[in-house]
Amino acid sequence: MTDDPGLAIRGLTKSFGEIEAVAGVELDVPRGAVFGLLGPDGAGKSTLIRMLATVLVPDAGDAEIFGLSAAHSPDRLTPRIGYMSQRFSMYPDLSVAENLEFFARIRGVPKPRRRERAPELLESMGMAPFAKRQARLLSGGMKQKLMLASTLMHDPDLLLLDEPTTGVDPVSRREFWRILADIHAEGRTVLVATPYMDEAERCTHVGFMDAGRITHSGTPQELKDAIPGTLLEVIAPDPRAVLAALRDQPGISGAHLLGNTVRVLVARRLADEAPPPGSAVIPDTVRDLLPANAEIRPVEMDMESVFSHLAEEAAA
Amino acid sequence: MDVHDHPTTAERDPGAALFVRGLVKTFGSFTAVAGIDVDVPRGQVFGFLGPNGSGKTTTIRMLTGSIAPTAGEAFVLGEDVIRHPERVRARIGYMSQKFSLFEDLTVAENLRFYAQIHGLGRDEFAERRAWILHMAGLQGREDELARNLSVGWRQRLSLGTATIHSPELIFLDEPTSGVDPVARRQFWELLYELAEQGITLFVTTHYMDEATHCNRLAFVYGGKLIAQGTPTELRDSFGPGATLEDVFVGLEEQSRLRGDDR
């Protein structure tokens, strides 16, 4: 990461009627970052992204992107930004290939590049057999992949992606993140909103947004380190019963299922204490709530727990 | 498409939630669903997985009587959905990939609309409405416009409209796509509550941690059903330590290399 200015967002604000969707966002995103924008539904993520994409004019504040003001120089910025919105925005009666060609042409992607890039992207997303199909006849996830491919046709300095992998299958999702890794390696900047915590893990930086504000930001590791407590993994025959038993108990700040296991966030930071010799470091308060045959062990903090913790903190 | 000897209706369990044999749907020269057999006993949470475009939504649209199959047979709750789609529709719920809410109606109006479609009586509607508002945590928000609700609420209201007529089987097509992790978990708790009441759930999802919580899974590729089993069976078949994500990626790769595309 260099010291080049990436994004410097100051006091960015936007209201719709009574609702202040973005309420004075302060955020720095280093150039070359893959920045994951997290937060509960309705936090204001899409509105923030639309202002960065210069399609929405802020009520107050500004975002400097590569040294240019989004509020004052949108015309100079727009060509350097690739934006994928949450809504399907392709021509329904054009084919997949025609849509790619059309949008790349209006974005000024040279012809040889278009010819090379389109089949490459379709192939990597498993869409090659459907190049001639009209966009309106695609399945939900295929429409999403067409939008992704269209956004990736040009090589903008900043990619703004609003929940790009919604409805995208696991294989294509991996492929998409492989492509993002290439973009990252080329030094370009990505800001991606996502509800998938496994995707948040893959970002170089993340920010948590709630009620129009960025409440926390840093590397995924920094956010994990800031969570007070220890994450435990419980393996027991009936994980849902375990979950129910742990819910809202004192000393337990969260619990969720992960596959067949239950992950429990206990308020105490166990690592700071010397484990009593011969016994596990699991507090009796937790142990007593679990079936005798449950296996319990401390595990590394995960983004799912970080999200729950921050969402709960915000709601309180 | 390969031709199987499909078992006949003779061996059909009349109590099953779903009994499907050789279901096919073509659009022009393209075969979207290429002969699917599925059995779902009552009371199960059944996960229907597969890559984008593999035919999941098309299958659901046939099973809900929205479109007619090109070939095959399908019994839903013991009724022949091809001959009597209206009989089936009265007994099932369907939450489609796009939430089917009226944006400029309020929460209460959306519920009333669906109650009227299903011909609910006044008392029954009052009772179902109260239950749904409670279940979805929407009490006190009856007069809010659907469009002003955030995604998690819209999703729960959408489930409410799909269950207003007390269906015995609910089809949920990617009900949690684009929903934040906390709302997603709350939604699955609602699904379990429904399952505990004995309602059968037929769910598609691209989240493999959700798939883990289904009783049984089927995996489709290129319009064909290529693997089935409990989450544990499927994981075990991929070797020790395999996750369902590994299973999905592995099955997809096997099928692609084998040339199972249409």
Ligand SMILES: Nc1ncnc2c1ncn2[C@@H]1O[C@H](COP(=O)(O)OP(=O)(O)OP(=O)(O)O)[C@@H](O)[C@H]1O
């Ligand atoms: N009316 C139609 N005409 C032509 N092709 C269609 C039509 N409807 C669907 N298809 C095609 O049928 C295939 C299966 O689509 P379907 O929507 O069932 O997939 P899916 O498994 O639900 O995918 P996703 O996970 O993306 O939702 C796709 O290739 C789609 O483009």
Ligand SMILES: [Mg+2]
């Ligand atoms: Mg679908």
